[in-house]
Amino acid sequence: MSESRLEVFLARIYVDQTAREQFLADPRGEAMRAGLAAQEIEQVVNIDRDGLELFAHSLGHKRARKHGNQKNQHA
Amino acid sequence: MSADRFGLGWRPRLAAGILANLDRIDIVEVIADDYFRAPRHERRALQTLAAQTPVTLHGVSLGLASAVPVETRRLDDMARLCSEVAPEFWSEHLAFVRGGGIEIGHLAAPPRTEATIEGALANLARAKQIVGIAPQVENVATLIDPPGSDRDEASWLAAIVRNSESRLLLDLHNLHANAVNFNFAAKGFLARIPVERIATIHLAGGKWIGRNGAQRLLDDHLHDVPDPVYELLEEVAARAPQPLTVILERDGNFPSIESLLVQLDRARQAVAGGRARTPHLHRHEVAA
Numbered sequence: 001m002s003e004s005r006l007e008v009f010l011a012r013i014y015v016d017q018t019a020r021e022q023f024l025a026d027p028r029g030e031a032m033r034a035g036l037a038a039q040e041i042e043q044v045v046n047i048d049r050d051g052l053e054l055f056a057h058s059l060g061h062k063r064a065r066k067h068g069n070q071k072n073q074h075a
Numbered sequence: 076m077s078a079d080r081f082g083l084g085w086r087p088r089l090a091a092g093i094l095a096n097l098d099r100i101d102i103v104e105v106i107a108d109d110y111f112r113a114p115r116h117e118r119r120a121l122q123t124l125a126a127q128t129p130v131t132l133h134g135v136s137l138g139l140a141s142a143v144p145v146e147t148r149r150l151d152d153m154a155r156l157c158s159e160v161a162p163e164f165w166s167e168h169l170a171f172v173r174g175g176g177i178e179i180g181h182l183a184a185p186p187r188t189e190a191t192i193e194g195a196l197a198n199l200a201r202a203k204q205i206v207g208i209a210p211q212v213e214n215v216a217t218l219i220d221p222p223g224s225d226r227d228e229a230s231w232l233a234a235i236v237r238n239s240e241s242r243l244l245l246d247l248h249n250l251h252a253n254a255v256n257f258n259f260a261a262k263g264f265l266a267r268i269p270v271e272r273i274a275t276i277h278l279a280g281g282k283w284i285g286r287n288g289a290q291r292l293l294d295d296h297l298h299d300v301p302d303p304v305y306e307l308l309e310e311v312a313a314r315a316p317q318p319l320t321v322i323l324e325r326d327g328n329f330p331s332i333e334s335l336l337v338q339l340d341r342a343r344q345a346v347a348g349g350r351a352r353t354p355h356l357h358r359h360e361v362a363a
Contacts (some may be wrong), residue, residue: 004143004174005185006223011174034318043186045224050289051219051256057286058218058293071241 009034009044014056024049077107078318079346084133084325085124092332096130099336103320107132107165111152118159123219125160131275131320132156132165138172139202139212141187142194148193150205157206162287166244166275167202167209169235170194179295182215186223187231192238209240211274216249216281216294218258228253229267236272243268246277247307248300252292261303262310270314278304278342296326300338305345316356319346 010032013020023030031041055069082102083093093100103124110118118283124130134153137145157165158226170182171191185191195212203209214232224231245268254261280298283290300323312319321342323335 004141007141007143007171008175008177009178010183010186010222011171011179014179015177041222047222048220050226050287051217051291053286054284054289054291055183055218058284059179 080320102129103133107134130162132162137167139198140169140195141171142190145198154206155275155352168213169214180236184217184221187226192234195235211244212241213244216252218291229264242274244275245273246302248279252294256291275320297328308345309349312346313352
């Protein structure tokens with residue numbers, strides 16, 4: 001189930017700012033500590049950093065809108 | 076007369092406008108998740124709506140495109156609602172939305188690999204088994220090039236649609252956004268997917284966002300449908316021989332209902348324009 005380990009890893013760096021900052025500071029080390037397979041480590045080391053920051057930022061805005069009691073924010 | 080249909084996404088803020096204009100709206104798409112835990116009177120109201128006008132149910136949280144099986148209780152919720160409402164069809168996104176107990180809070184594009192294709196196919200088979208009807212499956216927009224992918228979106232999506240019973244809900248703003256964000260030709264994408272399996276089209280708008288100099292188009296459903304999306308709609312209508320259901324989605328920053336109906340009229344014109352380009356594919360409409 002290496003693939004699901006990758007999904008867990010991605011969910012964490014998308015949502016958790018501390019995890020994301022640790023990953024961006026040491027991508028290979030964090031990927032290895034997460035137990036990703038060798039090929040997956042190479043892929044996440046070369047992650048689309050701009051996209052990661054923008055996606056994480058948009059998630060933060062989305063959560064803020066939801067907490068602002070706006071129902072029906074769907075993708 | 077064409078069998079193509081044009082409708083709106085049901086939102087509480089649009090309800091009065093939709094109900095007052097059912098002569099210009101062929102079908103209504105309802106967010107299923109809003110009703111899974113809704114009180115009985117709200118579910119009854121949805122049943123009443125479905126008795127008045129064609130309704131489809133749209134899921135946003137199953138997380139079908141994952142190497143991990145969708146939880147049975149989530150499929151049971153959808154099955155129960157489908158049983159109560161008897162929608163024309165139901166749909167869900169090809170996304171992953173959680174991992175290791177962490178809810179992402181949005182539709183994330185999964186790693187495009189053989190493992191997520193197989194996972195999605197297994198989830199779709201279970202969805203059909205539990206709900207009784209296979210869902211239509213929707214392509215998602217992404218701001219990040221999905222990490223861990225070993226193939227592009229068109230080949231990944233085509234593999235799932237060709238190897239499942241599900242038909243495709245093609246979101247043209249998601250396609251447009253991914254094309255401009257990751258520098259591929261949206262019309263070339265259409266040439267690589269099974270257009271004959273497209274049943275439904277989503278239209279929406281978005282806005283450009285930036286950070287540290289990087290710019291990406293965000294699919295936010297808060298803006299009007301842009302011109303390139305209508306052009307893609309015409310292209311799909313030209314290529315697809317089958318009738319299409321076209322749904323306009325708007326989640327906030329609501330304009331007047333008339334403004335949304337004008338956008339639906341423009342969608343009708345785009346489909347008619349596409350059909351006119353390839354009359355040999357659409358003889359059934361002339362005969363109807």
